[in-house]
Amino acid sequence: MKLNSTVLLTLILLVLMLGAGSLSGFWGFTLGSSALKGVTTPDGRPTTKFASNKASNPQQGGLTLLKEEEILKIVKARIEGKTKAAKSEKLEEDDEETNSSKPKPEEKPQEVAEEKLQKGFPITSENEGVTLSVQSVRYSGGDLLLKVKMQNKGADSVRFLYSFLDVTDDKGRTLSASTEGLPAELPANGPAFSGLVSIPTALLDDVKKVSLALTDYPDQKLKLEVSNIPVEK
Template sequence: MKKSIKNDRTLLLTSILLFFMLAAGIMSGVVGFVSGHEALKGVTQPDIRPNNNKGGSTQNKSTKGLELIQEQEVLASVKKQMGIDEPLKDAAQAKDAKKQAADFEKAVKNDPKTGLPISKLPIVKQDQGITMTVKSMATRGNNLQLELTLSNHGSQPVNFGQGTIGVTTDRSQNVNATTSGLPGSLAANGRDVKVFLNIPKNALDKVKSVSLQLTDVDKKLQLEAAGIPVGK
């Protein structure tokens, strides 16, 4: 009798233990499912189903494939933007371009010692309708005198005030030159006005060329004539 009671008690304890183990397993599964569900919120599987268009096509009409561009087209576009190798429209333009190149070669040469460009006279420079022409040069005592002309082809007079013409050598040195004939105001009538620039000869020692700079009172006009030969 006692043995039967002991066996029943053992069976009961075993059943209770199994119940708790089963409950614990179910609880762990529920907690794991809930945690995983919360972690995967907002994550969806991509839709890989074909589109059902009205025309029966399975391709997306709004999607375009990769378009390949020929290398020649890319080079042609770049050259067009940069103005390289642009063909001339007609024979007249070609002739004019050759003439300009020839005139440039005649007007400009490089000094064999300094390598700097030296222009032949006359030298003509223009800015905002104002033309400055370096016509000739001559020795006057201890000075080298340059003869210039100024003309205003614009619509408004230009005010030079008591200004002077700046002189810079090819050695990047400023020269104190005297200016005569420079008007305080240059009328807009297109007439040539003579101006003389006297440069001390002792300031031109070992100098091959000079540059002239002229501006107005308001600093809007910027005229510069570079490469004027003054060396022996």
């Protein structure tokens, strides 16, 4: 009798537990359903997304494909444009090379022009194949400049010491002078050498002509004299 009451009590408890579990599950499902109302799952399909984008952006232009003929025309035009540009650059380079290769006319020194304008020059003295000539005279910067040319056509070289150069005026007075560019030695059968003889203009107030005299060094065997060089302004 006691065993039957225990079994009965156990069955009652199981029924109550099952009922309570079912009731709580139903209640939870009801609350969840009410909470998820209006919530939808996002659509991950790409075709749907593209369709929705097109529908939302009706003004956006679509992709236009060019025809093969138009593409060929564009490519041909670009090639022709590059070819013309390359040809024009080549022509410009050829013109520059032609202009640069043309021989420029030689500019004659100013001193040469002055020499041609002066009458009575050059004045030359020669001794034993050695020549001393005055090519021109001009005033510059407070000095009288005599352009001098020397050459040795003899068989032996000749040396000079230009401190032995005597410069005198038409009254026989000795004038101080300096030389520039004249060689200390003239080689045998050598070329002509040019230089300057400078005389301060302060010494030439009443002078119309000057003379030059030069001997070799140290032998002093030959003497070169250039006389009556006009120096009037």
